Amino acid sequence: MYYRLIYTLQLFIAPLSLAAGCFAVIKLQLLPESLHSFSELLVWVFAVTGGLLALSYARTRVLFALLLVLLSYWLLEQQVQQPSLHSTSAPINLGAPLSYLLISLLLPLLLTLNSLWSERFHLMHDLLLRTLVFSFCCIIFYAISQSFPLQLSDALSTTYFPSIYVNHLGLAQLPLLTFFVCIFILLIQLIRNPQPYLAAQLTALISMVLMLQWFHQPLTPTLVTLAALLMLSLAVLQEAFQMAFRDDLTGLPGRRALNERLQRLGRNYSLAMADVDHFKKFNDTYGHDLGDQVLKMVATQLNKVSGGGKAYRYGGEEFTLVFPSKNSEQAQPYLEKLRIAIENYQVKIREEAKTAKSKTDSVSVTISMGVAERSSSLATPEDVIKAADEALYKAKGAGRNQTAIYK
Numbered sequence: 431m432y433y434r435l436i437y438t439l440q441l442f443i444a445p446l447s448l449a450a451g452c453f454a455v456i457k458l459q460l461l462p463e464s465l466h467s468f469s470e471l472l473v474w475v476f477a478v479t480g481g482l483l484a485l486s487y488a489r490t491r492v493l494f495a496l497l498l499v500l501l502s503y504w505l506l507e508q509q510v511q512q513p514s515l516h517s518t519s520a521p522i523n524l525g526a527p528l529s530y531l532l533i534s535l536l537l538p539l540l541l542t543l544n545s546l547w548s549e550r551f552h553l554m555h556d557l558l559l560r561t562l563v564f565s566f567c568c569i570i571f572y573a574i575s576q577s578f579p580l581q582l583s584d585a586l587s588t589t590y591f592p593s594i595y596v597n598h599l600g601l602a603q604l605p606l607l608t609f610f611v612c613i614f615i616l617l618i619q620l621i622r623n624p625q626p627y628l629a630a631q632l633t634a635l636i637s638m639v640l641m642l643q644w645f646h647q648p649l650t651p652t653l654v655t656l657a658a659l660l661m662l663s664l665a666v667l668q669e670a671f672q673m674a675f676r677d678d679l680t681g682l683p684g685r686r687a688l689n690e691r692l693q694r695l696g697r698n699y700s701l702a703m704a705d706v707d708h709f710k711k712f713n714d715t716y717g718h719d720l721g722d723q724v725l726k727m728v729a730t731q732l733n734k735v736s737g738g739g740k741a742y743r744y745g746g747e748e749f750t751l752v753f754p755s756k757n758s759e760q761a762q763p764y765l766e767k768l769r770i771a772i773e774n775y776q777v778k779i780r781e782e783a784k785t786a787k788s789k790t791d792s793v794s795v796t797i798s799m800g801v802a803e804r805s806s807s808l809a810t811p812e813d814v815i816k817a818a819d820e821a822l823y824k825a826k827g828a829g830r831n832q833t834a835i836y837k
C-alpha cells in the first residue's frame with residue numbers, strides 16, 4: 431500500500447513540474463515578447479511530435495487526449511480569444527461565450543470518456559471508433575449550438591445553486607460541476623491502476639481548466655497547452671521505458687534493469703537469488719491466477735528490502751536482490767527478514783478462485799535464498815549470480831525456507 435502510494439505520487443513529479451514551471455512563466459512574465467509567436471508554433475510542433483510518438487507505441491488514448499487538448503486550444507484561439515486579444519477594433523465574436531462554455535464542458539467530459547475507454551481493440555479499429563464517437567459528440571454539440579444558441583448558452587451558464595456561487599471562479603456551475611466529477615473519476619482510475627498517462631492526463635486537465643479561468647492573459651492558452659501536450663507525450667516515453675525495464679506482473683524492475691544495474695556495481699557488493707518453494711505444485715493445486723497473485727505478494731515483500739538492497743524479477747518465480755557495498759554476511763539479516771515476512775503472509779483466496787483441490791480461505795508460501803559476494807574468484811556479476819544460484823540450490827536441498835551463503 432505504502433509503496434503503491436509512493437509510486438503513484440512519483441508519477442506526478444514530471445507533470446506537476448511542467449505545470450508549475452508553466453504557471454511560473456505566465457505569472458512572472460518570463461517569456462520575452464520575441465518568443466511569443468515561436469511558442470504558438472511550438473504548440474503544433476509538440477502536438478505532431480507527441481501524436482506520432484503515441485501512434486508509434488499504439489497509444490490511442492494518448493493520441494486522442496493530445497487531439498482534444500489541441501482542438502480546445504485552437505477553438506479558444508479562433509473563436510474566443512482572437513477578436514479581443516489581437517485587435518480591439520475587431521468585430522465582437524457573438525459565438526465566443528458559447529464556444530468558451532462548450533470547451534469548458536466538453537474538454538473534461540471527452541478526456542474522461544477517452545481515459546475510461548481501454549485500448550483493447552486492434553489499432554485501426556480503435557482509431558476509427560474513437561474518431562467516430564468523438565466526432566459525433568462534437569457534431570451534436572455544434573448542431574445544438576447552431577440551432578439553439580441562446581438556450582444552450584443559458585443552460586450552460588445558469589447558476590443553479592446561488593447559495594454556493596463562487597464569484598472568483600471563472601467557470602459557470604455546470605461546467606465546474608462536470609469538471610469536479612471528471613477529476614473524481616480520473617482520480618479513482620489512477621488510484622486503482624497507477625500509470626504515467628493517467629497522472630499526466632489528470633494534471634493536464636486541471637492545468638487546462640485553470641487556463642480557462644485566466645485565458646484572457648496573453649500567452650496563457652499557448653503555454654498551458656504546450657505544457658499539457660508535453661505532459662502527455664512524456665507519459666508515452668515513461669510508459670515505454672517502464673515496458674522495457676519493469677516487469678508487468680509484479681511491477682518490480684525486470685531483467686533488463688538488473689543487467690543495467692550489474693554494470694555499475696563497483697568492487698564491493700553481494701547478490702542474492704530468491705526462489706518460491708514448490709511453486710509448480712502450488713500452481714497445480716491453486717491455479718495459475720492465484721500463482722500470479724502470490725508472485726505479486728512475494729515481489730511486494732521483496733521490494734521492502736532494507737539495508738540498501740534492491741529487488742528485481744529475474745524471471746519466472748525467481749528474484750534477484752542486489753546489495754551494493756555489502757558482503758554476504760552483512761546482507762543475510764536483511765534477507766532473513768524478507769523470508770520471515772513472506773512465510774508469515776497469508777494470501778486470501780477469493781471464493782471464485784477456490785478449486786476442487788483446495789477450499790481453504792488463505793494460503794502462504796515460503797522462499798529459499800542463496801547469497802554470494804564479489805571476490806577475487808568471483809570477479810564478474812555473472813560469476814556472483816552463478817554462485818548465489820548454487821547457494822540457493824543448497825538452501826533448497828537443506829529443506830527450503832532458508833537462506834544459504836555461498837562458501
Ligand SMILES: Nc1nc2c(ncn2[C@@H]2O[C@H](COP(=O)(O)OP(=O)(O)OP(=O)(O)O)[C@@H](O)[C@H]2O)c(=O)[nH]1
Nearest residue numbers: 705706707708709710711713718721722746747826
Ligand atoms: N503463476 C505463475 N507461475 C509461474 C510464473 N513463472 C513461472 N511459473 C511457474 O513456476 C514453476 C517453477 O517450478 P520449478 O522450477 O519446477 O520449481 P518449484 O516447483 O518451485 O520447486 P522448487 O524450486 O524445487 O522448490 C513452474 O510451474 C512455472 O510454470 C508466473 O509468472 N506465474
